[in-house]
Amino acid sequence: MTLTELKYVLAVAREKHFGRAAEACFVSQPTLSVAIKKLEEELGVTLFERGGGGELSITPAGERVAEQAAHIFELVDGIKDLAAEAKDDLQGPLKLGAIYTIAPYLLPELIPHLHERAPQMPLLLEENYTRVLTEKLKKGELDAILVATPVEDPSILALPLYEEPFVVAVPANHPWKKKKSIASAELENENMLLLGSGHCFRDQVLKACPALNRSATGGLQKTLESSSLESIRHMVASGMGTTVLPCTATRLHTSSDSLLAYRPFTQPAPSRIVSLAWRKSFPRPRAIEAVRQAILATSLGCVDKIRPGKR
Template sequence: MTITQLHYVLAVAEYQNFTKAAQKVFVTQPTLSMQIQKLEEELDIQIFDRSKKPIELTEVGKKIVYQAKNIVNESDRIKDIVDQQKGFIGGEFRLGIIPTVMPTLLPMFLKSFTKKYPKVKLKIEELHTEAIIEKLKDGHLDAAIAATPLEQENIKEWTLYYEPFVAYVPSNHQLYTKQKLTTEDLNIDDILLLEDGHCFKEGILNLCKTKKNYEESSFQLESGSFETLIKLSNEGMGMTLLPYLHTLELNDKEKGNLKMFEEPVPARSVSLIYHKSELKIQIIEALQQIIAGIIKGAIAFQNVKIISPINRN
């Protein structure tokens, strides 16, 4: 039994197809099939039921895949220990970022990070929180940047910054004349929200401690864009809430419609999250240091109240 064979088994288990799995691990399909067959013969069992379309794991195959993940993970850790001992910061690093953080935070740190750590090959994906958690647990991401706390047993969270919620209130809105808002001022049925799947939407629902009543609304919106929400708000369709960093990019006229909340300011905790195995921890630490150094100049809020990004329904 070899680590390479276990890698092949995990690839087939994921893609349920020998050809796709072979492409994933950069070998020919006959080579991959032969190695898996060798392993099955050595163990005297069938890992995959090849009669099914797509290919399925047998019952014993499911147990083998579970153990194979642990073995492959631990073998990766050996190389990780050596890299740390040598002080090496490099290699491929797969980073997931949620959509409401990606456009504002990534441009702030990417250039600085790649310049300081040129040997790190960053592979960045924009993903919703649910997909990030799944990929971290499956080993398909090394780390991610997401709103926390997520309350996941096998995932560690390293807070990068607290990002306040900021209200966008157009001049024709009843709250426009208020200097600062409280959560009691908010009417969830008057707030334009992002589509389902965005943790920022869940944060707003938790902030307002209620559900949006779409039945009484004249329209139902599903948008993944803050820009769309702002434009609709300007047209008198309601107010909206924005993450603080997003407000820095608004024009002067739009900034005139922003309203801060009274302290403690409702905010989300944005964290670097990673599996408890702490693989590639030296790169995770490097990312944290770069981002923390940059973000200090952009966000200086201290008295905040963290709003959970988790769907509480």
């Protein structure tokens, strides 16, 4: 069994035709057909059922072999990537994940600074829940992730980047617009808009504002849920209720901002620590450092950036 034979299997499975598969592989049809037949004899199974005119269908065994062949070529590509990365940590794509409540507010600032430091290292970005990002990081499907909860896994390293305070967002005509700060206990009597279950920011808000734990289970008359902070902001602007946001979310200007008012919490204000996490075995430490330095160079004025040795 050779990689070439497996490449032919994938081509035939994709094209469903020996002639078209041969053209795609830049070989003659007899060459491809002989290679497929040889592999079938070696494996002792039929991979493709031949029909008239070169048309064919893939057998169940053929589907499984094609699936494994595709995985093998992914591994081969990974080996090539590793070789290229070994030559230069800052050369080649970096697969970066971020939770939904970080990505929209940090990435627009991060990308220009990172491009200055590593112009040959484009980002492959994914937004998802902390749990999903952590699993993908462990499996090697992501190279690094930006999260706001501790990653407790011995195979993963994490470095705190900044502490981000929470703020209260209310409609512009809300009486709280006249207040300088809001105590967390005051939120209990408000119609609160929160992210849905699964978002770590929701859990952090409920932990920071214990009074909301009662409201959050009290039904729609007390708490409404949404899948994104931006949808929540628009609902607050429309007068639907009140919410808590990470302070960076207040920097994303929209046409509805004139209908909103933001107020800080009374000290000590609730906050979160945003961290960069990566596998201990990840072979590109300079790439991780480039991301860290780029984030520290951003102008997120409302956060307290954490430099090594600071805490």
